Amino acid sequence: MLACTYVERGRFELREKPKPRLLDPRDALVRVTLGSICTSDLHIKHGGVPRAVPGITVGHEMVGVVEATGPAVSSVRAGDRVTVNVETFCGECYFCRHGYVNNCTDPEGGWALGCRIDGGQAEYVRVPHADQGLCRIPDTVSDEQALFVGDILATGFWAARISDISDEDTVLILGAGPTGLCTLLCVLLKHPKRIIICERDPARRAFVRNRYPEVLVTGPAECRDFVLRHSDHGGADRVVEVAGGEDTFRLAWECARPNAIVTIVALYDRAQTLPLPEMYGKNLTFKTGGVDGCDCAEILRLIEAGRIDTTPLITHRFPLTRIEESYRLFEHREEGVIKVAVRCGE
Numbered sequence: 001m002l003a004c005t006y007v008e009r010g011r012f013e014l015r016e017k018p019k020p021r022l023l024d025p026r027d028a029l030v031r032v033t034l035g036s037i038c039t040s041d042l043h044i045k046h047g048g049v050p051r052a053v054p055g056i057t058v059g060h061e062m063v064g065v066v067e068a069t070g071p072a073v074s075s076v077r078a079g080d081r082v083t084v085n086v087e088t089f090c091g092e093c094y095f096c097r098h099g100y101v102n103n104c105t106d107p108e109g110g111w112a113l114g115c116r117i118d119g120g121q122a123e124y125v126r127v128p129h130a131d132q133g134l135c136r137i138p139d140t141v142s143d144e145q146a147l148f149v150g151d152i153l154a155t156g157f158w159a160a161r162i163s164d165i166s167d168e169d170t171v172l173i174l175g176a177g178p179t180g181l182c183t184l185l186c187v188l189l190k191h192p193k194r195i196i197i198c199e200r201d202p203a204r205r206a207f208v209r210n211r212y213p214e215v216l217v218t219g220p221a222e223c224r225d226f227v228l229r230h231s232d233h234g235g236a237d238r239v240v241e242v243a244g245g246e247d248t249f250r251l252a253w254e255c256a257r258p259n260a261i262v263t264i265v266a267l268y269d270r271a272q273t274l275p276l277p278e279m280y281g282k283n284l285t286f287k288t289g290g291v292d293g294c295d296c297a298e299i300l301r302l303i304e305a306g307r308i309d310t311t312p313l314i315t316h317r318f319p320l321t322r323i324e325e326s327y328r329l330f331e332h333r334e335e336g337v338i339k340v341a342v343r344c345g346e
């Protein structure tokens with residue numbers, strides 16, 4: 001089968017590989033129908049993920065059809081259409097039992113797929129801990145509607161959940177990239193008083209204005225003043241930092257009101273400074289990233305009910321045979337790309 005492979009730092013290649021098979025009674029084999037490319041894949045490509053193993057098949061955003069299951073798998077069976085969770089987790093360890101599945105202590109727990117073990121930018125993928133890692137897609141939900149459930153939408157959902165948003169809050173979201181937009185969709189479900197999104201790219205700002213007219217939009221340079229003018233208590237009550245830019249961590253806490261919650265979803269390339277003397281007395285609560293992707297069934301129900309729709313994020317479609325071209329487009333943000341959908345089963 002064809003598999004997009006992390007060859008070495010700076011190089012991914014579509015290679016012919018043997019079809020994966022079940023290795024553990026809890027495994028499932030999934031025929032991938034649709035996959036996508038995530039910014040984390042680019043982090044792997046550029047050597048920014050030391051845990052990533054050269055030779056592995058990359059890709060951790062995908063949906064497909066279960067082809068086979070090990071004898072210990074009970075939640076899905078052959079023929080089921082499923083979302084694949086970016087995090088495989090055992091469901092039994094201390095962290096899993098408390099919902100902190102990102103920190104699952106199992107050797108194949110956490111973000112393993114497409115990083116430490118073969119992922120899904122391929123025709124088939126082996127999914128460990130399939131009872132936790134797969135979710136059946138309702139019949140009325142299409143593959144494209146479900147494509148982001150296991151990764152960026154799970155991240156947005158988790159970020160909105162841990163930010164404890166109330167209907168009195170002004171919520172500032174930094175970044176309107178794919179994950180920022182998924183975060184926005186999930187924050188909208190909490191019906192805060194106001195949502196402000198800050199984005200550097202004018203095309204992405206226009207996208208938000210057109211699609212979500214109830215959301216206030218600003219750019220980084222004027223963000224702080226804008227938030228002051230559009231909040232009730234000298235800053236945002238909740239800040240969700242998804243941008244991960246040069247100065248966005250500072251912007252996040254500067255735009256927060258005293259006693260706000262600042263949720264950090266962004267994956268930074270570099271260490272960030274927490275200037276405690278400057279923020280003394282502001283009494284902020286920081287929550288930091290690494291999605292606990294354990295709400296996928298609930299997210300699928302929300303999609304089925306028409307309350308979340310991420311399909312406008314899919315701006316480009318490619319077959320797997322042209323994945324190298326789709327990487328180029330995604331990496332260089334050509335043609336106004338937000339997300340690509342890669343058809344793997346043809």
Ligand SMILES: [Zn+2]
Nearest residue numbers: 038039040151
């Ligand atoms: Zn990802």
Ligand SMILES: [Zn+2]
Nearest residue numbers: 090093096104
């Ligand atoms: Zn676990």
